[in-house]
Amino acid sequence: MTEAATRLSALYRLWLCEAIRLREEQAGPLDDGEANRRAGADGGSLTQRIEQRALLLAERDGQLAGLLHWRQGARLALIVLLVLALLGGAGLAFAALGDGLRPVNVFWALGSLLGLHLLTLLGWVAGFCLADSGGALGRLWLWLSGKLARDAQVAHLAPALLLVLERRRLSRWALGMLVHGLWLAALLSAALVLLALLATRRYGFVWETTILAGDTFVALTQALGALPALLGFAIPDPDTIRASGDSALAAEAARRAWSGWLLGVLLVYGLLPRLALLILCAWRWRHGRARLRLDLEQPAYRLLRERLQPSSERIGVLDAAPAQLAEPTGGTRLAEGAGALLVAVELDERRAWPPQLPAGVADAGILDSREQRQRLLDQLVRFPPARLAIACDPRRSPDRGTLALLGELARSAASTRVWLLAPPPGEALDSQRLGDWHAALGKLGLAWSDASPVGWLENGHD
The missing domain is CATH 3.40.50 (Rossmann fold)
Incomplete structure (x- = not known):
């Protein structure tokens, strides 16, 4: 067995077992005589023997190489999505503040920074409640991973992975880590670019309305800024908020107050929720992954029990040995240590x-x-x-x-x-x-x- 096969983690071993099982269900039993002999000779529990058999068959038939290619494709897909997330976050910051030649409408800027984030977050929560596998972003990553792998064996690997993870309902947590991690990267990129723009350009801030009263904006601004204020971010006072409804204030204090409010709202309602959900998904993933086990009650694995762990080996010899055993006639018996x-x-x-x-x-x-x-x-x-x-x-x-x-x-x-x-x-x-x-x-x-x-x-x- 190659070094790559021996270094596979428990999750990858279970993944290969499921891939082999699905392949045998669809295409019929494999020629597994040699694999069964070697797995039986290595000993161990039934689970270990089934895993060893799957590794040997996967290495022989190319599914192990397909898994390694899929893993490489998954990493490339993750890098592509991460780069897109960083560029997208930077684009959100530029779209929110503009070129600095015109005053910034604070609520349009806030909608540009957090609107799509809040919509996708609500979509993820709804999908989580409906047992979705991770939303559109998670499905995009799975699709892109298979495309970048460029291996025919991936056809059995992708459904096998989902079956393994669904045993402990881990797919939602695994893809949740991906979704929230990418959004965290995008919002962090937006925050850094936003901070850089505010530090190098002079922006004026206004709010505008036709049908709402000015007091509505005062109340909304102070409500959104209450949590950031607990973390030390500045919040405009009511007079500053009302005055910003007519034109952008030239006072430095007003500019700093609006800038601090915008950064604080982005941190509290954007970065922190995604970070908290990422930590939650990572914790549930690690906890559930440690409890993953091979389901020996599957019909395919019950059939393998007698071939990999015969009854005489599992419960001992029932009858006494005869006085003389019949020797094989196909040549002399090879003694241990014969060179x-x-x-x-x-x-x-x-x-x-x-x-x-x-x-x-x-x-x-x-x-x-x-x-x-x-x-x-x-x-x-x-x-x-x-x-x-x-x-x-x-x-x-x-x-x-x-x-x-x-x-x-x-x-x-x-x-x-x-x-x-x-x-x-x-x-x-x-x-x-x-x-x-x-x-x-x-x-x-x-x-x-x-x-x-x-x-x-x-x-x-x-």
């Missing part, structure tokens, strides 16, 4: 086998049946040899089943060579078929030779 092994695949019965072997090289016989292959593969999982030589008859075509067996055998040993046997005397070898063998073994990344590998098996070199 080298020779095995043959589907040889002609007329060929003399095995060749004379030194004491340090074990013979695994000829693999003809499915049972023999299964028995040897199970044995190699427990006792992998340092060197493995596989004898093949190049007169036979290299079919997919044989090549799959060669690949699995090679993964069970530290070093592997394929021995392409010479034809019997008086019999010619088809050059086209031999070329097919060379090409197929090259694709598998296996070394081959037509010379006897006995010396290499015994000494580790030629």
